[in-house]
Amino acid sequence: SSGINAEYGDDYLDCYGDPSVIGKIGTDIQEKKCSWLFLTASAIASPEQKELLFENYGKSDEASVAAVKALYNTLNIRQCYLDYSVKTYREICEIIEKDKSGLPSEIFSDFLDMIHKRSK
Numbered sequence: 001s002s003g004i005n006a007e008y009g010d011d012y013l014d015c016y017g018d019p020s021v022i023g024k025i026g027t028d029i030q031e032k033k034c035s036w037l038f039l040t041a042s043a044i045a046s047p048e049q050k051e052l053l054f055e056n057y058g059k060s061d062e063a064s065v066a067a068v069k070a071l072y073n074t075l076n077i078r079q080c081y082l083d084y085s086v087k088t089y090r091e092i093c094e095i096i097e098k099d100k101s102g103l104p105s106e107i108f109s110d111f112l113d114m115i116h117k118r119s120k
Helices: 002-016 036-044 047-056 062-074 077-098 105-116
Strands: none
Touching (some): 002 036, 036 047, 036 062, 036 077, 047 062, 062 077
16 A cells, blocks of 8 residues: 555656656656546546546647646646545554554554655
8 A cells, every 4th residue: 555655646746746856847747657646637527627638648748738737726636636645644554553463563654654745
């Protein structure tokens, strides 16, 4: 679960992260990556919004990228991710608390915190 959460975090930062902090300009939209943001948008979009998404996703021109990001904003994808992230964080914390492997739970908790609170 923590690995999946980290990958989804990468997807989020690719679109919403500050390039001066993450060290790159996100290109998931242009590269037509099957990102968490894209999949979530596809799942909640109206038929008209899906058409706009599929028409523009995977194109490199600024207008297409801007159209996808505007749709993400309309669909409130940023908040959807933040809600998902908090929910998943709590679920993983519960798993760590119930772990009976004998390993120190701090190892997992520290790793989870590092993933959950990262900005790059």
